[in-house]
Amino acid sequence: MSKNHNALSYGEFGVPTLFDFFSRPLSAFSGFDMENEGFKADVEDKGDRYQVKAEMPGVKKEDIKLSFDDGVLTIKAEHNTEKKEGSEKKGYLVEECSYGTYERSFRFDDADPSDISAAFANGELDVCLKKAPKKQPNAIKIN
Numbered sequence: 124m125s126k127n128h129n130a131l132s133y134g135e136f137g138v139p140t141l142f143d144f145f146s147r148p149l150s151a152f153s154g155f156d157m158e159n160e161g162f163k164a165d166v167e168d169k170g171d172r173y174q175v176k177a178e179m180p181g182v183k184k185e186d187i188k189l190s191f192d193d194g195v196l197t198i199k200a201e202h203n204t205e206k207k208e209g210s211e212k213k214g215y216l217v218e219e220c221s222y223g224t225y226e227r228s229f230r231f232d233d234a235d236p237s238d239i240s241a242a243f244a245n246g247e248l249d250v251c252l253k254k255a256p257k258k259q260p261n262a263i264k265i266n
């Protein structure tokens with residue numbers, strides 16, 4: 124069983140393994156967790172379409188870019204929280220606010236690239252990808 128304490132993964136004996144220190148060297152000391160950076164998403168197959176819901180709190184609609192190329196949907200978001208005047212890290216004991224670019228990609232081989240829609244409200248991105256009609260095999264007449 125594994126427990127999570129302050130971004131370090133603890134093994135079955137309650138202590139971090141050597142692998143934990145080398146696989147995530149920044150996370151244990153700076154609050155930066157490589158495994159959890161980015162945003163969470165749910166992808167659902169609804170029969171005639173795919174539904175992707177991504178939680179993106181604190182991100183503005185204009186900072187989200189969507190692209191679909193060769194069967195791959197890419198969601199890219201830039202999260203910039205304004206720094207307060209005169210902060211200059213003075214007085215901070217812990218600073219956990221995030222800044223940066225997040226990107227996730229999902230493969231949908233049978234999605235119709237011309238029938239994709241997206242909406243963003245209350246920190247949640249909702250993308251609908253309709254499936255392309257299945258091609259029927261051509262019957263070949265034998266003479």
